[in-house]
Amino acid sequence: MASKVKSTARSSAMSELPLNKIVQGSCVDVLNSLPEKSVDVIFADPPYNLQLKDDLHRPDNSKVDAVTDKWDQFSSFAAYDQFTNEWLEAARRVLKDTGTIWVIGSYHNIFRVGYSMQNIGFWVLNDIVWRKSNPMPNFKGTRFTNAHETMIWASKSENAKGFTFNYDAMKAMNDDTQMRSDWVLPICAGKERLQDDEGKKAHATQKPEALLYRVIMSSTKPGDVVLDPFFGSGTTGAVAKKLGRNFIGIERESRYIKVAQKRIDAINPLEDEVLGYTQGKRAAPRVPFGSLIERGMIKPGMVLKCSKGKYSAKVRTDGTLVSDDVKGSIHQVGAKVQGAPACNGWTFWHIENEGQMMSIDVFRQQVRADIN
Amino acid sequence: MASKVKSTARSSAMSELPLNKIVQGSCVDVLNSLPEKSVDVIFADPPYNLQLKDDLHRPDNSKVDAVTDKWDQFSSFAAYDQFTNEWLEAARRVLKDTGTIWVIGSYHNIFRVGYSMQNIGFWVLNDIVWRKSNPMPNFKGTRFTNAHETMIWASKSENAKGFTFNYDAMKAMNDDTQMRSDWVLPICAGKERLQDDEGKKAHATQKPEALLYRVIMSSTKPGDVVLDPFFGSGTTGAVAKKLGRNFIGIERESRYIKVAQKRIDAINPLEDEVLGYTQGKRAAPRVPFGSLIERGMIKPGMVLKCSKGKYSAKVRTDGTLVSDDVKGSIHQVGAKVQGAPACNGWTFWHIENEGQMMSIDVFRQQVRADIN
DNA sequence: CCATCTAGTGAATCAGGGC
DNA sequence: AGCCCTGATTCACTAGATG
Numbered sequence: 163m164a165s166k167v168k169s170t171a172r173s174s175a176m177s178e179l180p181l182n183k184i185v186q187g188s189c190v191d192v193l194n195s196l197p198e199k200s201v202d203v204i205f206a207d208p209p210y211n212l213q214l215k216d217d218l219h220r221p222d223n224s225k226v227d228a229v230t231d232k233w234d235q236f237s238s239f240a241a242y243d244q245f246t247n248e249w250l251e252a253a254r255r256v257l258k259d260t261g262t263i264w265v266i267g268s269y270h271n272i273f274r275v276g277y278s279m280q281n282i283g284f285w286v287l288n289d290i291v292w293r294k295s296n297p298m299p300n301f302k303g304t305r306f307t308n309a310h311e312t313m314i315w316a317s318k319s320e321n322a323k324g325f326t327f328n329y330d331a332m333k334a335m336n337d338d339t340q341m342r343s344d345w346v347l348p349i350c351a352g353k354e355r356l357q358d359d360e361g362k363k364a365h366a367t368q369k370p371e372a373l374l375y376r377v378i379m380s381s382t383k384p385g386d387v388v389l390d391p392f393f394g395s396g397t398t399g400a401v402a403k404k405l406g407r408n409f410i411g412i413e414r415e416s417r418y419i420k421v422a423q424k425r426i427d428a429i430n431p432l433e434d435e436v437l438g439y440t441q442g443k444r445a446a447p448r449v450p451f452g453s454l455i456e457r458g459m460i461k462p463g464m465v466l467k468c469s470k471g472k473y474s475a476k477v478r479t480d481g482t483l484v485s486d487d488v489k490g491s492i493h494q495v496g497a498k499v500q501g502a503p504a505c506n507g508w509t510f511w512h513i514e515n516e517g518q519m520m521s522i523d524v525f526r527q528q529v530r531a532d533i534n
Numbered sequence: 535m536a537s538k539v540k541s542t543a544r545s546s547a548m549s550e551l552p553l554n555k556i557v558q559g560s561c562v563d564v565l566n567s568l569p570e571k572s573v574d575v576i577f578a579d580p581p582y583n584l585q586l587k588d589d590l591h592r593p594d595n596s597k598v599d600a601v602t603d604k605w606d607q608f609s610s611f612a613a614y615d616q617f618t619n620e621w622l623e624a625a626r627r628v629l630k631d632t633g634t635i636w637v638i639g640s641y642h643n644i645f646r647v648g649y650s651m652q653n654i655g656f657w658v659l660n661d662i663v664w665r666k667s668n669p670m671p672n673f674k675g676t677r678f679t680n681a682h683e684t685m686i687w688a689s690k691s692e693n694a695k696g697f698t699f700n701y702d703a704m705k706a707m708n709d710d711t712q713m714r715s716d717w718v719l720p721i722c723a724g725k726e727r728l729q730d731d732e733g734k735k736a737h738a739t740q741k742p743e744a745l746l747y748r749v750i751m752s753s754t755k756p757g758d759v760v761l762d763p764f765f766g767s768g769t770t771g772a773v774a775k776k777l778g779r780n781f782i783g784i785e786r787e788s789r790y791i792k793v794a795q796k797r798i799d800a801i802n803p804l805e806d807e808v809l810g811y812t813q814g815k816r817a818a819p820r821v822p823f824g825s826l827i828e829r830g831m832i833k834p835g836m837v838l839k840c841s842k843g844k845y846s847a848k849v850r851t852d853g854t855l856v857s858d859d860v861k862g863s864i865h866q867v868g869a870k871v872q873g874a875p876a877c878n879g880w881t882f883w884h885i886e887n888e889g890q891m892m893s894i895d896v897f898r899q900q901v902r903a904d905i906n
Numbered sequence: 907c908c909a910t911c912t913a914g915t916g917a918a919t920c921a922g923g924g925c
Numbered sequence: 926a927g928c929c930c931t932g933a934t935t936c937a938c939t940a941g942a943t944g
Contacts, residue, residue: 213919220915221934223874229917239652269661269686270919273652276645280611288678289641291663293716294916299935300712302920303701303814306660306752307936309714311917312684314641329675340672342681344665344716349916352939367917380678452707456719456744458726463808479751479777479804480703480811489812491710532667533718658919695922701934711936815933816922822931865932878932 396422768794
């Protein structure tokens with residue numbers, strides 16, 4: 163079982179790796195106490211420096227529980243950059259020459275992280291986009307829904323060789339086509355989300371195990387050492403243990419260590435368990451009518467008609483239709499012109515082509531084939 | 535029709551904007567010749583690849599020395615950073631205070647671009663992932679398929695207000711759910727891909743019109759000025775013209791200007807009716823609650839209730855409400871009786887009419903219809 | 907036990923105009 | 926710059942209660 167290492171680690175160098183342990187202390191101090199070139203992979207989820215100001219309320223007036231922890235506060239970009247440089251330098255020292263590093267972030271910090279990584283000498287192998295299947299909406303309707311986070315995957319240097327990439331395993335996991343740089347995964351919620359003694363979320367930014375599963379499966383071998391310098395609720399350790407990898411966790415705060423330790427102790431690594439994110443075919447993907455216009459399949463100004471030609475409407479640039487004074491989606495306008503309560507615009511509207519009526523649903527099927 | 539402006543632009547400042555023209559010259563020189571705070575949106579597709587060091591020029595048009603083995607990595611990054619800083623500074627000068635900028639890149643350069651943008655003072659609104667539905671595979675099987683590119687969308691400064699985001703049009707284009715930060719679109723191929731006289735692709739990195747369509751639709755209004763400092767094959771100009779926006783293109787190389795000009799000349803702009811797009815309540819004229827009283831739609835002394843009848847208030851002659859000791863506007867009283875931080879009184883308050891609850895917003899809509 | 911409804915929540919740089 | 930007022934705004938999913 164994993165056990166906690168006291169903070170004496172700060173002052174004295176460790177001769178051996180604290181395998182499968184959570185080391186308490188500042189990440190740079192602890193990293194500097196570890197032997198150089200000793201770990202295979204680093205996964206880091208550093209503070210994002212979100213710079214949130216006022217409270218945010220949902221349309222129903224409930225307050226959004228934002229990340230207001232002190233560990234996410236920095237006085238300036240310069241302070242954040244210094245912090246970033248220091249931990250990245252320390253991380254690079256303990257990484258084997260054949261090792262790779264993953265760092266996750268959002269637009270608040272990822273450009274600064276990537277800039278620093280490249281300057282230090284890390285060589286970017288991929289940037290990976292975690293597309294959240296269920297992100298939080300933009301409640302005020304002021305921007306695009308912030309629906310993804312970015313991971314940078316890098317080797318130790320430009321000419322580093324011998325790092326692990328389990329190409330075939332990734333391909334097998336992805337229906338026998340190459341795993342892409344965009345991963346669709348749900349956020350961490352429900353029973354997976356750890357709670358503290360008061361029933362509140364134990365950590366503000368707990369990552370889903372499915373994310374770490376793919377990270378560890380792709381870039382490590384069983385028995386490898388995975389180090390996480392911002393261990394938090396311990397997702398990295400939990401998945402590493404489950405998959406037969408060794409972990410090293412570094413975390414400053416006792417409350418997080420307590421939660422993570424309990425979580426990891428409860429994991430049985432012998433189970434040949436299939437994690438809860440299957441790659442099975444989803445239901446047919448939703449295709450917005452607007453995307454047909456962007457793709458040039460339907461042109462703004464085109465006239466759509468019902469199959470019998472009785473009703474017609476003109477396509478606007480934003481994918482809505484206009485028919486006399488009626489404006490709205492293909493479904494809304496289809497319903498209104500008929501005086502019907504509802505209408506499936508995809509099957510109702512047609513394009514007249516050389517005297518023949520062609521359903522716009524044909525285009526939707528083309529886009530679906532294209533997406534897959 | 536658009537026409538080419540000779541490179542005299544380099545030395546003499548232009549008093550007027552070269553609307554719907556392609557200006558030949560170095561991007562920084564031309565930008566500096568334009569009046570400040572004059573364009574609404576900038577879309578920039580700068581050179582990506584730090585490996586293509588031969589193609590890298592400093593803003594003064596001098597060529598960056600070929601990188602020998604003696605050069606360390608950082609020095610070549612430094613040259614790119616300088617180039618990036620200079621064109622971004624020049625771009626920021628010509629951008630209106632209410633303007634926004636889009637910059638597209640890949641993991642090779644996007645971190646350096648984002649870092650520079652934040653340092654200069656641009657405020658990131660979103661990072662947008664262009665998820666390619668048909669990317670080039672990773673032939674050697676050594677990494678994840680590089681299947682996306684990243685765009686940074688930013689306002690001119692942290693506190694900039696008044697920039698355009700057509701939230702409702704984006705929502706309409708996306709089947710009436712908020713447009714997300716990940717966009718699934720195919721790469722530019724087939725007939726859309728421009729060819730030169732020899733039948734080869736005219737530009738190495740031609741962007742699909744679908745991408746610019748969404749960029750321009752989301753962040754500009756008809757009649758706005760869209761500037762592209764790396765015009766290339768002219769996708770930005772082509773889509774801008776089609777959508778009834780003005781463009782300014784800057785391009786150094788004659789062969790690209792020739793291709794782009796021919797492309798744009800062939801485009802017919804869309805008619806106004808089609809250019810109309812979905813606008814939300816924010817665009818509707820403001821109707822004071824007091825005007826409903828003046829028009830006799832609501833009478834002083836009437837009792838307003840919330841939809842469930844739990845809260846009530848009485849209308850006073852000046853258009854304010856009173857509920858026990860709470861007095862104020864429909865919004866203020868609505869918020870206070872609920873103990874909520876804010877309230878839209880128009881949708882909160884109702885009138886009970888023969889047992890049915892009718893929102894007072896119905897009256898506002900009548901007034902608005904009346905005004906038109 | 908199943909179906910249905912209600913409440914809650916997630917790394918968020920989340921308003922705009924007038925004075 | 927700062928204050929004040931009006932008034933616009935949410936998606937996917939889970940858990941638990943209710944019928």
